[in-house]
Amino acid sequence: MFPRLEYLEWISGRPEVALYDLASSDLRGDRDHEPEAVPEPLDGLSDPPRGATLETQIAGEYGVEPEQVLVTPGATMANVVAAATALGLGPDEEPEEKQRVLVEKPSYEPLVKTPAALGAEVDRFLRGEVYRLDVERAEKALTDHTELVTVTNRHNPSGSLAERDTLADLATVASDAGARLLVDEVYAPYVTEPRDGPFGGPTAAGLDDTVVTSSLTKFFGLDDLRIGWLVADREFVERAHSVSMHFLGVADTSRALGRRALHNKDHLAERARTLLAENTELFEAFLAERDDVEGFLAEGSTFAFLDPDNVDGNELAAAAWDEGVLVVPGRFFGADERIRVSLGRNPSEVAPALDALGAVLDRFE
Numbered sequence: 320m321f322p323r324l325e326y327l328e329w330i331s332g333r334p335e336v337a338l339y340d341l342a343s344s345d346l347r348g349d350r351d352h353e354p355e356a357v358p359e360p361l362d363g364l365s366d367p368p369r370g371a372t373l374e375t376q377i378a379g380e381y382g383v384e385p386e387q388v389l390v391t392p393g394a395t396m397a398n399v400v401a402a403a404t405a406l407g408l409g410p411d412e413e414p415e416e417k418q419r420v421l422v423e424k425p426s427y428e429p430l431v432k433t434p435a436a437l438g439a440e441v442d443r444f445l446r447g448e449v450y451r452l453d454v455e456r457a458e459k460a461l462t463d464h465t466e467l468v469t470v471t472n473r474h475n476p477s478g479s480l481a482e483r484d485t486l487a488d489l490a491t492v493a494s495d496a497g498a499r500l501l502v503d504e505v506y507a508p509y510v511t512e513p514r515d516g517p518f519g520g521p522t523a524a525g526l527d528d529t530v531v532t533s534s535l536t537k538f539f540g541l542d543d544l545r546i547g548w549l550v551a552d553r554e555f556v557e558r559a560h561s562v563s564m565h566f567l568g569v570a571d572t573s574r575a576l577g578r579r580a581l582h583n584k585d586h587l588a589e590r591a592r593t594l595l596a597e598n599t600e601l602f603e604a605f606l607a608e609r610d611d612v613e614g615f616l617a618e619g620s621t622f623a624f625l626d627p628d629n630v631d632g633n634e635l636a637a638a639a640w641d642e643g644v645l646v647v648p649g650r651f652f653g654a655d656e657r658i659r660v661s662l663g664r665n666p667s668e669v670a671p672a673l674d675a676l677g678a679v680l681d682r683f684e
Contacts, residue, residue, distance in 0.1 A: 373577050426443075
C-alpha cells in the first residue's frame, strides 16, 4: 500500500559523510550532524514564561486561535495528517470513483506518493514559466472528485515564491470546486526582505478551506527537534487531531526546546537571514560565471533546480558524489535532466563546495 519514498531513502545518511553538502536545504550553518542534547543555536537562550505552549506560540505567529494549530513530529508528518484528514472529510458513503488529489509538478516526492498510499488517485498540473504558481493550469486540472490541491511555497525544488494574492486565487479555485488547498510553507520564510507574515514569509493561513504546514527544520535549521505543525480551521484541526492519534506524537523534550526556539525566534531569524543573504550572493556569482548551466535562481532563495547543458542530472549527481559533492538528482522531482542544488551551510563551506561542483561540471565540456 505504501510505495517507496525513493528520494528519502537515497538522501538518508549522505549529508553526514559528504565532503561538500550542496543538497541539504535546511539552514544548518556550521553545525554538523552529531546528536546534541540541546542544539547549539538554542544553548544558553532563555525559555518562555511558564504556561506557554507550542500551540499558543504558533497561533500567535499566524494570528489564529490555538485550537487551529496541530503540532506534529515534523512537517512531513503534518502533510501526511493533512492529506488523510482532507480525504477523510469526503462523502460519507463509499464514492463511485476514487477520490483525487491534485499536486503541482515538479514536486517533493512524498506530496505525490502519500495521497496515493492513502488510496487517492493523484493528478498533476505543471507550474508556469520559471516555475511560477499557475492558478489557471491548476483550475483546468481539477475534477469533480478532487478533494485536495497541494502546492509548496517556496516551491520545492525551484525556489519560486508565490505571494498571498496568488495563493488566495488558488484557494478560491479549489474551494469553488469543493476541494481544500494544502500549502507546504517550510520554505516560505526564505526571504531576505521579510513580509508581514509568519516568520517573515507569505502565508496562505486564514484563507477559506486552506491548511498550511511548516516546521522548525528548514528556516531555523533545527531538524534535531522534529517539530512541525499544521494550521487550519477548527473543524479541520479537530479531525486532524483524531487522525494524528494513529501516528507517533511529539516528544516532550522536543516540545520544550521548540518552545525555547519560538520564544527566541527573532534572534534565530536574524542568524538565518544572514546566512540566506550571504549564500544567495555566492549562488548568484556561481551561476553568473557558468555558461554551461541553465538556472533560475529566485530572489532570496538558496536553492534552485538547475539544468546542466552537457550532462544529464543523474550522471552529474553520480560524478559529483564520486568527488564527495552531494547534489540531488532531478529524477526525484520528475526531471532527469536537472539537479537541485541547496546552500544551507556556512559560506566558508559553501564557497569551496561550489568550486568543487564547478570542477565536476568542467569535466563534461
